[in-house]
Amino acid sequence: MRVLVTGGAGFIGSNFVLRTLATRPDVELTVLDKFTYAANPRTLEPVADRLRVVKGDIADADAVDPLVAGADLVVNFAAESHNDNSLRDPSVFVQTNVVGTSVLLEAVRRHDVKLHHISTDEVYGDLDLDDPSKFTESTPYNPSSPYSSTKASSDLLVRAWVRSFGVRATLSNCSNNYGPYQHVEKLIPRQITNVLTGLRPKVYGDGRNVRDWIHVDDHNDAVWTIIDKGVDGETYLIGADGEVDNLTVVKTILRLLGRPEDAFDFVTDRPGHDRRYAIDSTRLRTELGWTPRYTDFESGLSATIDWYRDHSDWWAPSKDDVEASYAKTQRPLSAP
Numbered sequence: 001m002r003v004l005v006t007g008g009a010g011f012i013g014s015n016f017v018l019r020t021l022a023t024r025p026d027v028e029l030t031v032l033d034k035f036t037y038a039a040n041p042r043t044l045e046p047v048a049d050r051l052r053v054v055k056g057d058i059a060d061a062d063a064v065d066p067l068v069a070g071a072d073l074v075v076n077f078a079a080e081s082h083n084d085n086s087l088r089d090p091s092v093f094v095q096t097n098v099v100g101t102s103v104l105l106e107a108v109r110r111h112d113v114k115l116h117h118i119s120t121d122e123v124y125g126d127l128d129l130d131d132p133s134k135f136t137e138s139t140p141y142n143p144s145s146p147y148s149s150t151k152a153s154s155d156l157l158v159r160a161w162v163r164s165f166g167v168r169a170t171l172s173n174c175s176n177n178y179g180p181y182q183h184v185e186k187l188i189p190r191q192i193t194n195v196l197t198g199l200r201p202k203v204y205g206d207g208r209n210v211r212d213w214i215h216v217d218d219h220n221d222a223v224w225t226i227i228d229k230g231v232d233g234e235t236y237l238i239g240a241d242g243e244v245d246n247l248t249v250v251k252t253i254l255r256l257l258g259r260p261e262d263a264f265d266f267v268t269d270r271p272g273h274d275r276r277y278a279i280d281s282t283r284l285r286t287e288l289g290w291t292p293r294y295t296d297f298e299s300g301l302s303a304t305i306d307w308y309r310d311h312s313d314w315w316a317p318s319k320d321d322v323e324a325s326y327a328k329t330q331r332p333l334s335a336p
């Protein structure tokens with residue numbers, strides 16, 4: 001099978017590439033990535049002799065078309081994904097997430113190539129902290145940020161191309177991924193590397209915002225399960241029952257690194273900050289037979305901490321710039 005992985009040098013995409021090469025030796029991989037700040041070329045260096053890497057933009061039809069023409073399957077991880085950045089400049093999110101997806105859809109339509117489209121649970125908006133319900137495949141879209149609204153747009157484009165033009169595609173919406181090779185601007189690696197570099201972790205608002213965490217390997221195994229067994233035109237939600245509030249995440253990181261659990265600072269909240277995400281992955285588990293391996297969030301987090309401790313050469317070059325960027329918008333806040 002010849003697989004084109006768009007966004008294959010980013011966090012989830014590169015982990016998908018590494019895991020695929022480790023578990024599916026017959027798959028021939030090509031990576032298309034724009035190599036923005038969020039992609040690290042070093043991630044794929046150990047497997048450079050086993051795949052083709054092309055620098056390019058999924059919104060560039062001339063770059064996309066010949067790669068799609070030579071593939072049996074396209075897995076679309078390419079996206080601008082950082083909420084804070086989408087609040088500063090939504091235009092790049094529209095270009096990559098909306099225009100880029102439309103270009104990709106036209107290419108797979110033209111060459112009759114199967115597509116799997118990766119998306120997020122953020123398209124559903126948020127849930128109240130005391131609401132027992134979870135997101136399902138039938139939950140209406142209600143995005144809150146420029147990021148989530150552009151991802152919602154991309155999902156709807158895929159669904160429309162399936163229905164209008166017969167494109168062969170499956171979709172998945174996942175909860176928050178964590179694990180190795182994640183850029184230090186994101187919550188978990190940022191707080192881990194803060195502690196490792198002697199900085200105090202930062203918590204938005206009151207810290208009670210809940211995210212449904214899943215290890216990146218579990219997510220990518222689920223993606224392959226959907227590719228292998230899923231029904232074209234259908235959406236599957238990927239989650240591992242990992243609901244944890246941000247305050248608990250930060251305190252757990254501090255404890256696992258041998259620091260006092262109160263050695264962090266509250267900062268002003270992000271505008272429009274969603275309160276709670278929660279995924280019901282029943283359909284994926286019952287219809288397709290997928291189950292997560294990392295069912296204990298703390299053990300997965302501990303392994304992630306070990307990876308960042310052992311790979312400072314991978315993340316250190318971007319750490320100062322990330323903290324300088326956050327310093328422009330985050331202000332100290334008295335404890336709620």
